[in-house]
Structure formats: structure tokens, C-alpha cells
Amino acid sequence: MKTSPPTGDTGDFSWTPAFWRGWRESANPYRGHKSHRDLEVVLRLLGLQPGQRVLEVGCGYGWVSRAIWDAADVSWVGMDRSADMIESLRLAAPRRGSSTFVGDGRSLPFRAGSFDSVLCTGVLMHVREDLDTVRELVRVLRPGGRLVVSVNNALSPYSLPVRVWNGRKQGFIQQFRNPFSIRRFLHACGVGRIEVAGDGIVATTPIERGSIRFPPRSLAAPLCRVDRWVSDRLPWLAYEVWFGGVKATSGGA
Numbered sequence: 001m002k003t004s005p006p007t008g009d010t011g012d013f014s015w016t017p018a019f020w021r022g023w024r025e026s027a028n029p030y031r032g033h034k035s036h037r038d039l040e041v042v043l044r045l046l047g048l049q050p051g052q053r054v055l056e057v058g059c060g061y062g063w064v065s066r067a068i069w070d071a072a073d074v075s076w077v078g079m080d081r082s083a084d085m086i087e088s089l090r091l092a093a094p095r096r097g098s099s100t101f102v103g104d105g106r107s108l109p110f111r112a113g114s115f116d117s118v119l120c121t122g123v124l125m126h127v128r129e130d131l132d133t134v135r136e137l138v139r140v141l142r143p144g145g146r147l148v149v150s151v152n153n154a155l156s157p158y159s160l161p162v163r164v165w166n167g168r169k170q171g172f173i174q175q176f177r178n179p180f181s182i183r184r185f186l187h188a189c190g191v192g193r194i195e196v197a198g199d200g201i202v203a204t205t206p207i208e209r210g211s212i213r214f215p216p217r218s219l220a221a222p223l224c225r226v227d228r229w230v231s232d233r234l235p236w237l238a239y240e241v242w243f244g245g246v247k248a249t250s251g252g253a
Contacts, residue, residue, distance in 0.1 A: 017061040017088035024063045029220035030206035034199050037228070038240075039067045041197045042121060045148045045244030048072035052116040055079070055140065057105040057133075058123035062089040062096075068119075069096060077115075079103040105133045113142040121242070125152040125175045131185060138189045143249040147191055150242045151177040153198075158205050158239050179241040186245055194245035198238020203227035205239055 024035045042064055048054070050073045059065050059078030068076060078100040080086055090097030103109060105120060106129050118141045124130040134149060141147055153159060154176040166174050183194055203224045207214045215223055231238050 015082070017085055020060055020063070020085075028206055028208070029217055029224070030203050030215065033220070033224040033227070034204040035063070037199050037204075037231075038121065039064060041199065041242050042119065042148060043067060043071050045195060045197065045242060046071075046117050046119060046146060048074055048117065050074065053077075053114065054117045054119065055108075055110070055115045057108070057118070057120040057137065059089065059100060060085050060122075062093060064119070064121060065089065065096070066093075069093075074117075075099075077101075079105070079108075081105075105136060108136045108140050110140045112139050113145075114140045115145060116142060117146045117148070119148045121148065121150045122240070124149060125177070126173050128173060128175075130175060130177075134185065135189060138186075138191060138247060141247045143247050145247050146244060147186075147247060148242065148244045149186075150199075150240050151175075151179065151182055153236070153238055153241045154178045155236055156239045157201065157237070162205065179236055179243075182241075183243060186243055190248040191243075191245040192248055194243055196235045197242040197244070198231040198235030199240045199242070200224075200227045200231050201234070201237050201239065 023031060026032065048068065048071050053075045054068060054077070056065055056068065056076065056078045059080050065076070065078055068074065076096065076099055078089065081102065081104055083102050086100050086102050089100055105123065105127070118137045120133070120137055124133060127133055137147060137149065152174060155178065159176045162174070163176060166172055179196070183196070186194060203215065235241060
């Protein structure tokens with residue numbers, strides 16, 4: 001989930017549990033499409049097995065977390081920069097909430113190789129030191145463990161208009177990365193066997209401003225089906241691109 005950046009990284013922009021719950025669980029069919037597509041991609045790329053130790057950096061109020069808990073009996077640890085997000089998750093899921101804490105992905109308080117799987121989705125695009133964060137994620141992953149991260153895609157057709165729109169928000173960070181460069185960076189960090197997936201190309205960022213509705217809700221069902229089909233084949237054009245890979249062992253990736 002998306003983490004709330006600390007004061008100084010985002011100016012006055014405020015992300016709250018209520019904001020993200022409204023976004024993730026919106027009645028808008030296109031937002032619903034993206035949210036459930038994200039869960040599908042996460043679970044496929046993680047390939048969870050019972051008993052694994054899983055770290056989720058940027059767990060937010062628990063949208064992705066719940067899917068992980070339901071998928072396998074794993075030892076899960078969640079972290080987010082926002083105390084409000086952590087408190088919301090703890091109240092909603094007291095048992096799991098005991099494994100959450102406030103922290104920063106750029107400096108993880110774990111020994112190297114502590115986890116079988118590490119997940120960071122919807123976060124890196126809102127962190128200035130995103131590549132430093134990736135290095136930390138890889139550091140705490142055991143050799144042979146799985147890393148899953150996502151970035152906003154500079155090759156997406158929505159990249160330019162979203163960046164122009166975000167220019168209105170003083171201090172707001174939303175980086176768009178070239179996915180080919182990120183894949184090379186992951187390789188350089190010792191992550192191999194990388195699988196790439198996309199959330200969607202057109203149906204993931206609906207525009208609703210006054211009377212403007214794009215894409216129209218009446219076309220949601222067929223458009224989301226087409227969007228899924230195209231995204232499965234051309235993930236490099238998706239709005240958010242996901243990478244799932246395996247940390248190299250001493251013998252190679």
C-alpha cells in the first residue's frame with residue numbers, strides 16, 4: 001500500500017487512512033479494477049508459502065496486507081511512515097497489528113537477510129531516495145528470497161498529463177521511472193529472474209471533474225477486460241509497473 005511521506009517530502013498534502021480507504025474501496029469501477037488488479041499481481045509475484053517471513057514496507061491501512069494474510073499462513077511484518085495508518089490497521093486487525101510499526105524504508109531496522117519475501121508497492125514513486133530504498137529492501141531479503149516492488153511508469157500515456165497536474169501541488173512527490181532502467185538497477189542490486197507486470201494502461205486513472213467522466217463508467221466492463229488483456233502483453237505501457245524477482249545466492253540469481 002501507499003505510505004504517507006514524512007513532513008517536508010510532500011508539503012501540505014495529507015494522506016490519511018480515510019483518504020486511501022475511499023480510494024481503494026471506491027465505487028468507481030475503474031478504481032476498483034486497479035485495486036483488485038494490484039492484489040492479483042502482488043499475490044502472483046510473491047508466490048507465498050506457509051511459514052515464510054514477509055516484510056511489507058508501506059502497508060498503509062492494510063488493503064494489500066489483508067490479501068497476504070488470507071493467501072497463506074505467513075509471519076508478516078508491516079511498516080509505514082504514518083502513525084495514523086499503523087493505528088488504523090491495528091484497530092481493524094488487532095492480532096496482525098501487533099506486527100506493525102512506524103518506520104522509514106530508507107533505513108530498515110533489520111539484519112541483512114531477515115525475510116523470505118519483501119514487498120513495497122505504491123511507495124517508491126513518492127520517495128525522493130527511491131533507489132536507496134530499493135537497496136535497503138534487497139539488503140534485508142535473504143538470498144533466494146523474493147522481492148516485489150512497483151514504480152510509476154514514465155512510458156505510460158498518462159505519465160505526462162499526471163506530472164503536469166501534480167505540478168500544482170507544492171512539494172508533492174510523484175516520480176515516474178523508466179521501467180527498463182529500474183529492471184537494470186534491480187539486476188545491479190543482485191535481483192534476478194525478474195518478472196514484469198502492469199496494473200493497466202487506460203482503465204487505471206479515471207478522471208472525474210465536474211461533468212467530465214473519462215473513461216465513461218458505462219464502458220467500464222468491456223474496457224477493463226481489454227485493458228487487462230493488453231496489460232498482460234504490454235506491461236511496459238502500464239501506469240504502474242511491478243517487478244518480482246529473486247535475490248541472488250552465492251551461486252547466482
